[in-house]
Amino acid sequence: MQFTKETTMGEMLDFDQDIAFVLMQCGMHCVGCPSSIGESLEQACMVHGLDADEVLQIINDFLKENHPDGE
Numbered sequence: 653m654q655f656t657k658e659t660t661m662g663e664m665l666d667f668d669q670d671i672a673f674v675l676m677q678c679g680m681h682c683v684g685c686p687s688s689i690g691e692s693l694e695q696a697c698m699v700h701g702l703d704a705d706e707v708l709q710i711i712n713d714f715l716k717e718n719h720p721d722g723e
Contacts, residue, residue: 653722654712657704661696662689664711674714678707 655664661683664671672683680700682688688696693711697704 653715653719655693655708657694657708658692660689661691661693668718671711671714674711678702678710
């Protein structure tokens, strides 16, 4: 599995709850906020002043390391 900037926060967290820790390390502390669940990664990064491409790379690196078979 590989995410894009259009992937919603809810989709990412449904796939792996540990992504919340990755997002918090990037400076996104509203992961549990109900309104964030429907936002795309790009929208959430914009709100927090983060570079969506950098955060996406960190998330996809996490996925490669923790889900090498894509599941």
